[in-house]
Amino acid sequence: MILCKNLTKIYRDGGSGSEYVALDDVSFSIEKGGFVAVVGPSGCGKSTLLHILGCLDRPTQGSYQLSGQEVSHLSEKDLAQVRGRKIGFVFQAFHLLPRSSALHNVALPMIYSNVLKSQRIQKAQILLQEVGLEGKMKNTPLQLSGGERQRVAIARALANDPEVLLADEPTGNLDSKTGQEILSLFQKLSQTGKTILLVTHDREIAKAAGGLIQMKDGKIV
Amino acid sequence: MGWGEIKAHKMRSFLSFFGITIGIASVLMTIAILQGFSKNMKEGMALSGPGRLEVTKKWTETKSRKGVSQGLTSQDALSLEKVMPELQVVIPKARSFRKNIIFKDIRAESNIVGVVPEAQTRDWVYDLRGRFFTAGDMQFFKRVCVLIKKGEPGQKNIWRKFWKRKDPFEQLYAKYDPLGQSIRIQDNLFTIIGIAQEPPEDEDPRFFHRSYGNEMVWVPLTTFQKYIQNSNKIDEIIVDTGDPETTAYYEDRLKRFFLLRHRGEEDFDIQNYSQLMSGWMKQVRNFRMVFLLIAIISLIAGGIGIMNVSLATVYSRIKEIGIRKAVGATRLDILVQFVLESTVLSVAGGLVGVALGIGGAFLLPSFSDRFEIVISPLSVLLCISISIGVGMIFSIYPAYQAAKLDPVEALRYE
Numbered sequence: 001m002i003l004c005k006n007l008t009k010i011y012r013d014g015g016s017g018s019e020y021v022a023l024d025d026v027s028f029s030i031e032k033g034g035f036v037a038v039v040g041p042s043g044c045g046k047s048t049l050l051h052i053l054g055c056l057d058r059p060t061q062g063s064y065q066l067s068g069q070e071v072s073h074l075s076e077k078d079l080a081q082v083r084g085r086k087i088g089f090v091f092q093a094f095h096l097l098p099r100s101s102a103l104h105n106v107a108l109p110m111i112y113s114n115v116l117k118s119q120r121i122q123k124a125q126i127l128l129q130e131v132g133l134e135g136k137m138k139n140t141p142l143q144l145s146g147g148e149r150q151r152v153a154i155a156r157a158l159a160n161d162p163e164v165l166l167a168d169e170p171t172g173n174l175d176s177k178t179g180q181e182i183l184s185l186f187q188k189l190s191q192t193g194k195t196i197l198l199v200t201h202d203r204e205i206a207k208a209a210g211g212l213i214q215m216k217d218g219k220i221v
Numbered sequence: 222m223g224w225g226e227i228k229a230h231k232m233r234s235f236l237s238f239f240g241i242t243i244g245i246a247s248v249l250m251t252i253a254i255l256q257g258f259s260k261n262m263k264e265g266m267a268l269s270g271p272g273r274l275e276v277t278k279k280w281t282e283t284k285s286r287k288g289v290s291q292g293l294t295s296q297d298a299l300s301l302e303k304v305m306p307e308l309q310v311v312i313p314k315a316r317s318f319r320k321n322i323i324f325k326d327i328r329a330e331s332n333i334v335g336v337v338p339e340a341q342t343r344d345w346v347y348d349l350r351g352r353f354f355t356a357g358d359m360q361f362f363k364r365v366c367v368l369i370k371k372g373e374p375g376q377k378n379i380w381r382k383f384w385k386r387k388d389p390f391e392q393l394y395a396k397y398d399p400l401g402q403s404i405r406i407q408d409n410l411f412t413i414i415g416i417a418q419e420p421p422e423d424e425d426p427r428f429f430h431r432s433y434g435n436e437m438v439w440v441p442l443t444t445f446q447k448y449i450q451n452s453n454k455i456d457e458i459i460v461d462t463g464d465p466e467t468t469a470y471y472e473d474r475l476k477r478f479f480l481l482r483h484r485g486e487e488d489f490d491i492q493n494y495s496q497l498m499s500g501w502m503k504q505v506r507n508f509r510m511v512f513l514l515i516a517i518i519s520l521i522a523g524g525i526g527i528m529n530v531s532l533a534t535v536y537s538r539i540k541e542i543g544i545r546k547a548v549g550a551t552r553l554d555i556l557v558q559f560v561l562e563s564t565v566l567s568v569a570g571g572l573v574g575v576a577l578g579i580g581g582a583f584l585l586p587s588f589s590d591r592f593e594i595v596i597s598p599l600s601v602l603l604c605i606s607i608s609i610g611v612g613m614i615f616s617i618y619p620a621y622q623a624a625k626l627d628p629v630e631a632l633r634y635e
Contacts, residue, residue: 056547056628077551084549095544095632099229109548156548 001163001195002030002053007062009048009218022048023059024218030197030211032067032163035190037206038199040215046199047168049215053197054166055083067163084112088157092169094149096141102128102152103137109159127155131185147178154185165189167198171205183208227566230534237530237563238570240523241611245574245604246581248516252600253582255512257593259505264426266498270310270343272462273494274472276479278455279487290483295446295453297482301460304478308471312339312459315442317449322438323405327393331437333406335445335455343459346427351400351415358441364448366404366411367439370394372419390437404438409448411440465495472496520607523570524615531563531619542623543631552624559623563616564609571608575601 009023022045030036038046051057052064055071058079064072071082088109089095096105106124115123128137131151141149150170157165167186171179183205190196190210200206214221227234278293298313315335322329338354351367358365370390393399403410417439419425446453462471472493479489535542542555550558579601582594 051629054547056632077553080546080549080551080554083547089547091632095540095547097541097544108545112545112549112551112554160549 001032001034001067002028002197003063003065004028004053005063007049007052007059007064009045009052009057010060021218023052026062026218026220028213028220030195032195033190033193034211035187035196035209036198036211036213037209038197038213038215039201039203039206041201044215045218046215048218050166050168050197050199053164054087054089055079080112084109085160086162086164088154088160088162088165090150090153090157090165090167090170092172094141094146094153094173096149096152096156098141101138101140102133102144102155105141105152106155106159109156113160123159124155127158128152130158131155145178146174147181150174150178150182151185154182154189158189163195165194165196167196169200170198171200171202179205227562233530233533234566237527238566238573240526241520241567241570241608242523242574242577244516244519244523244611245571245608246577247519248607249575249578249596249600249604250582250585251512251516252603253578253594253596254585255505255509256595256597256600259502260595261426261593262498262501262505266494268344268346268426269494270459270461270463271495272309272464272466272468272471273343274460274462274468274475275457275492275494276460276475277457277490277492279490290486290488291454292483292488293455293458293479295442295455297479298455298458300482301458301475301478305471305474307462309461309463310339310342310459312337312343313442313455314340314457314459315445315450315455316436317445319435320407320438320449324393324399324402325397327396329390329393329437330435331390332435333438333440333445333449334436335442335450336439337442340439343461344427346420346425347417348420349415349417351413353415354439354441359443362444362447363441364409364411364444365414365441366406367415367417368399368404368413369437369439370416370418371437372425373421374423406438406440407449465498468493468495520611524611527563527567527612528615528619530566531559531616532622534562535559535619535623538623539626539631539634542626543628543634546626546628547632555626556617556620556624559620560613560616563620564612567608567612567616568605571605571611574608575604578604 005027007023007026008021011020011022012018013020024045026045026049038049040046048057052059052072055066055074059072062072063070066082066086069082071079074082083089097108100108103121103124106127107120110120110123125134125137128134131154133148133151133155136144136148141152144152150173154170165186170186171182174182186196186198187208196209198205198209206212276293293313295313298311302308302311317333317335319330320333322331336354337359338356341353347369349367353367354365357363368390399413400416402413404413405411440449442455460471460475462468472491475491479491480487483489545555545558579596582596585594
């Protein structure tokens with residue numbers, strides 16, 4: 001499903017010309033339906049890895065194949081389409097549109113994959129039911145609790161039936177009980193065949209995942 | 222989605238479109254005034270006659286005056302009709318100033334104009350009660366006259382409330398119905414055979430040749446010459462060739478004709494109205510260009526307002542842009558979204574501007590009698606398309622700034 005070979009990301013400071021190696025020759029693969037946690041101290045390159053896997057960024061070197069397609073050197077426009085249709089993001093800070101209702105937040109990705117409006121709403125309603133928010137579809141994120149917001153974010157990530165879910169510290173802003181609930185939601189999704197990569201620094205949460213990638217200083221250790 | 226953003230920032234949205242509103246309102250008003258002016262002018266021209274030429278006597282003494290010419294006379298007009306029978310009309314007029322008039326107990330002063338029956342065919346805007354002069358009145362020097370009743374001042378004109386023109390004949394009409402009665406002009410009694418009512422001042426279609434303020438009495442030209450002026454001189458001859466294309470040719474011919482009759486003395490002027498008209502029209506066109514320039518400047522100012530606010534909007538929505546990109550929005554999607562939002566604002570501003578412009582244009586005539594306003598659907602359409610264009614053009618740069626944001630950085634932005 002995910003096949004990375006010698007991924008390297010180097011940030012250059014335009015002014016001083018100094019270089020910073022965020023990812024250093026990273027290779028790994030994740031099978032379809034795999035549930036892998038990426039752990040490591042902050043600054044170890046796990047966010048950079050997540051951004052590259054999520055097509056938000058491109059590697060400086062190396063190859064990244066997503067379900068057999070080489071995506072490391074796609075154009076901006078193609079990258080946007082890949083991340084819209086094949087990838088779902090869940091962020092630590094939820095990243096929901098604050099003035100839009102839960103329903104519209106979930107429907108948002110489908111606007112960009114050209115789904116008809118009636119179908120968008122229908123699909124969003126089903127997804128919100130699946131994450132247990134059938135009563136709060138009209139609420140805006142400000143009217144929801146942290147756990148509920150993250151459920152909305154997960155429903156949004158699932159909107160275009162992506163093959164891969166990428167989660168960046170999804171429980172980082174939640175108390176442990178709610179975090180546990182969100183985590184079990186991920187486990188459930190994993191069982192339905194979604195490939196999940198979860199970035200965390202919490203060893204406990206990492207244990208819930210099937211696989212583990214440990215990183216330090218831009219390398220897998 | 223864009224609408225929510227507009228509603229969430231009412232003041233900002235209002236400020237961004239206000240510049241457009243002002244620009245569009247002034248564009249629409251100026252077009253309305255110019256179109257009204259052209260319309261007035263064309264109506265006035267139609268009323269004056271298409272191929273109008275006017276031969277007037279020179280009022281000032283010139284150095285070249287040799288005293289061999291007797292000036293414009295009735296004979297000039299008669300001879301002109303014979304030499305150029307193809308002319309549609311030849312209307313001589315003579316004028317005499319500040320004559321004493323007595324009707325019963327009312328005394329007044331008025332200019333007296335000697336006219337021919339054909340005068341009814343040009344610049345005729347009057348509502349006549351009684352009758353006008355006939356060939357018989359001319360032939361027998363009948364002492365008959367037609368009184369001109371001044372038009373009502375414009376109802377719309379607010380200045381009129383403070384300043385009212387004094388009309389010496391107002392009392393006369395208020396007290397008596399003078400039709401058919403006698404009136405004394407200088408030492409002679411005339412019979413009033415007609416009363417010509419001028420239209421209200423704000424509806425008077427004449428563009429040229431509005432009568433002189435104190436011109437209240439017409440008499441047949443022959444009668445005028447015999448009893449009031451005591452000479453066969455005239456002040457002007459109105460000629461119509463029937464076609465604006467031929468006026469230049471006839472202007473030349475008339476000049477030679479009169480020079481010949483006046484023994485080489487140029488004691489007359491010839492006015493070519495279609496030329497005057499095209500001169501005016503050229504002025505209007507020039508004015509239109511100047512106005513266009515001002516409009517463009519004001520719309521650029523409005524557009525910069527839109528651009529400014531759009532840029533501010535982009536910076537306050539960086540995170541939203543990151544989220545949209547993360548869930549699959551392409552650069553084009555973001556670009557289109559921001560351009561559309563600004564265009565909605567700009568069109569809203571434009572529509573308010575159209576409303577203000579129409580309102581303002583209807584208010585303007587209340588400052589003057591002669592102010593016609595024409596608001597054509599085309600000019601409204603033009604204004605709306607301008608506002609669409611301004612909104613789109615000036616939001617492209619901010620929208621491009623939004624579209625090219627790096628998604629990772631945009632998401633991280635706090």
